[in-house]
Amino acid sequence: MKLVVIGCGFAGIEVVEGVRKGMKDAEITMIDPRARMQNQSLFPEIISEKVTPDEITGDLSSFARKHDAKFINEAALSVDFKSKVVKTEREEVPYDFLAITVGAVQSYFGIPGAEEHSYSINTLEGALEAKEALERLVSSGKDRIAVVGAGLTGVELVGELVDKYGGKLKITLIEALSKVLPAFSEANPKVCTYIERVLREKRVDIMLNAAVERVEDDKIYFKGGEPLDYDMLFWTAGIRPAPLLETLDVPKERGWIKVDENLRVEGMNDVFAGGDCVFTMIDGRCSGKNAEEAERQGRMIAENIVRSEKGKPLAKYRPKNTLERPRAFISYGGGKAIATSGRFMIKGRIAYMLKKYVDLRFMKRFE
Template sequence: MSRPRVVIVGAGFAGYQTARTLARLTRNKADIVLLNPTDYFLYLPLLPQVAAGVLEPRRVTVSLTGTLPGVRLVLGEADDIDLEARTVHYTDPEGDGGTLSYDRLVLAVGSVNKLLPVPGVAEHAHGFRGLPEALYLRDHVTRQIELAAAADDYKNRSSRCTFVVVGAGYTGTEVAAQGQLFTDELVRKQPLREGMRPRWLLLDVAPRVLPELDERLSSTADRVLRERGVDVRTGTSVEEATSTGVRLSDGEFVDTRTLVWCVGVRPDPLVAGVGRPMERGRLLVDPYLQVPGHPEVFACGDAAAVPDLEKPGEYTAMTAQHAWRHGKVAGHNVAASLGVGTRRVYRHRDLGFVVDLGGVKAAANPLGIPLSGPLAGVVTRGYHLAAMPGNRVRVAADWILDAVLPRQGVQLGLVRSWSVPLESASPELARVAGGPEKRAGATGGDGSPADTGTAGPGGSGPARMSKAEASAVRDPGNRPAPEPDALAARDPDAPRAPDPGRPAGPDGSRPGSDSGRPAGAAPDSPAFRGPAEQAGPHPDKPTAPGPVRPVEGES
């Protein structure tokens, strides 16, 4: 008798924990298949430390095959789900299609960057939700400091030394805090003229930073940021982003080459394509994490609207804590549906929050006890080490080395601006010129903290199309990856001639993406509550207003 097959789509916090829990409970009694575009689980909370040069990139990536025994990894991105046929169609990294049949399905596709209808944001801002975006930001910031140190024009130096972060939630606050320390370290090696110092602006329409947290944590973070030199502006939004700066809601124009978009996330639009009831872009499930009408289908993480039994009438927030716990319950319930154990409803109790502010500073409230300063820093790092499913020794070693050795302020040049567009549906993957076609037909959502969208058509394999057609279909912004010569005209660091080892041509955004900007949702609607809704110019962005883009929901 063949083993029942369980297909898990996505290996973020929810998907990874589901696979781990299910493999432990079933003990090879089920064929567990994990479909994911990368071969690693990304520990998102430490991504700002990668961008700031504290941690090496591989430290925050945990091998799926190395830590999930009994789980079969299939590299690819789901682009169509047929609930009636019980199949999942996907496209692999080389553009070939495949189909997985299932007896049980777990949708844990996570979330993507949330866009707002602000002119110029899609063209000139980068996000912060994937490793490519963190690597790009690290190189970009380093380059701006180096160029500013060699520039003769004051305005040019000032613009390059100004970094704008939009959204003062978890990600934006940590990016600004780590970024200020990183650029101050770079300036010690590349002294700026006339006593100029790197300037970081943190913007949000909310009345305070970290608006979703306790006011004491918020005030601690605000104080640390201001003492460090970060220009925190609450109640402020971006009205327009250009290649040379951003115009704020108070009328001020800030000259800058860097705009980091951290205004929040929205559910991956793939779930909207299953044709089941949605809640603000998230797939509705019952307290057992099952999709009503399809008991063989489970959903968890950011893409699932899970009833909050502690707050009747509400749904759990899109956070890493909830996603991790969702995964554990989903694993138990899938196993129970196969005759192993009993199922359980999802309940939670907040254990507190931690916010790493760089150096020895942090803000934390474990078990409701507010902490700040070095003690909070110890608790925060201890929490991350305990939560990480791997690489703990390597992460701790990097922290020790960072405390005693200077950071290496060098560019790796691995990720270009156009390869991490803000509208990308797959922030975990960098776009590659001339790359394979992926999930065709993916479009953006309808706005709200979680946008909806439509998934591309399924089939036995992707239809072949021209590069231009593939780019227009796959990239929600209809923006093909630039040809080498065209890129050189916009990006001074780009090669002027085609790389003989790599085809030059358009590349689309990843399959099943939610790369559209929210349509029809007002900026002051609940969907956009929390982080700021603005964006600013990007230092590595093309000087011409041509389209291009990139990274943290804390889940």
């Protein structure tokens, strides 16, 4: 059986491990333009230098060798679902089963100037570039930092900026909706009010209901209200599907691949998809996009590929981190975090230690 895995992040790695465990003779090919898997959960700590790039990335070639897989260090450019072939610039790779786990990229919602004038920490390269620019800024005596997006990444980034640069920076956190961490406001509003209070105590200015309309190289304009002057802008608002998805003729919901309850692409028996790049609605529960959900989906894809090959009935996926009941660790600086799942919440140092354990546990497999 030939398995091709496109995208070797949280979900793809689990697919490879799971299929290898269940089928010693499977021919597995991994495809990814990155030479190292990136653990994005820890990118905010690149800014405060609490982690190094080596600690939070893992070498995909040696991972492939360990699992007797072939690794093609290129981007997949297209898939011919009829002849069952994945194309990269240099190779054409046939498959019996395909797993599409290509994740997501930063979205700028088409806001003029947003991409051009901001830094994104959604990739390691972006986080390192932002860190360098920040160092230059601080040494030049400039201090006005704007962070657009008060979701998990924006909050964690602000916590790390305060930890590293303290009173040297004037930080403004900008959110289009009415709450900090809006994704948690229905399930557990205490998460939002607690984080808002903590950040205000750290002297972070918070602008809510502030929808960005356009960005110039030193000013952010809003739909209503006065513009804001800034020296450096971080963009942490929103994600969109990885560009490969635009080339794939498969059922989609707002650009994300639609999968069935077995995590097969809707209407296909031999193509599975999981992680950030999919839209998963099962029994009225919609998966949220985070590392835990991507890992669980990767494991289920592996199990169902093995079951398909052995002619067994497929297992049904049960979303755990859902839009209705979000689960997350959210660090807010000072070695503290919130751990929340639905209405449950613990906060402080223990939650941060748990977060670090969970974040780094995934990387053990690359040692």
